[in-house]
Amino acid sequence: GNLDITEMEGNPFGSHLNIKINLKNFCRGCLRDENDLKRVSSPRERLCEMFVSLSGIEIEINEDGLPFSFCQSCEERLINSYNFRKQCLDSHRSLTDFYEKSTEEEAVEAPAAKIEEVWLTRPRLSRFDCDEVSDAIENARRDFYTSTTCVRCGFTSSNSRALSVHVTHVHKYCSDRNDSPDRSVLGT
Structure with missing residues (x-):
């Protein structure tokens, strides 16, 4: 959970600077260092599911050493984004179902095709001569x-x-x- 800058590659300060940062105080969404973070302690929690669904990042809470806390602003953005994504998916599913049902109904309406064929075989102007x-x-x-x-x-x-x-x-x-x-x- 801590980051030791002296161990980082390319540290310009060498070993003279020894700063330890507690990663648990950082928001997973925006990296702000805040004390008032909403901590997610279990992978089954709703925020965790939302984060994985939106970001595609698989997380292992308390096992990878990375923070899994959100500030209030990021928590609201995560919930709103997740709900919007879910709404879009539900709308897409409804439209797809509607389209599939409407194309099935068109396929059932085969008698209309027969009527059209009859009309095409007996044109209305057949009794008139082209010269007339x-x-x-x-x-x-x-x-x-x-x-x-x-x-x-x-x-x-x-x-x-x-x-x-x-x-x-x-x-x-x-x-x-x-x-x-x-x-x-x-x-x-």
Whole structure:
């Protein structure tokens, strides 16, 4: 439990300095030298289990000569870290179980795959000829891009969409009976 500096390799003071340090007064977590340390006397104690679990350092209390005491701050950090680690492991386990159960349920839903196969074997557009579809697309394009004229004011637009925008903005107050509050828009 004591450290004799004169026995240390590379001691710059040689044998003239003989300092003994009681290792039992040091915190195992931060190495602070404190008198008010929480001592762990048995390997079965909870703090010992937490320390081994978090650090991966196997300890043999009272057998390796190293201190196994914690200051208040390190004890709190050890407990909080251990609880957080445990929470993360529990969450991971729950998520893994949930994922495995959800993939098992998807595997049970095999009839949905049959429905999809039936749909793929009978496409809805099989009754239309490709030429008919091409003609319909071409007609729609031609109708859309054909110049159109506003019957109210004679405005000529480049396509039906532009005419729709024109009527919406310029003739917004006009109805079918020509009772517009602004007769100048109609050219009257």
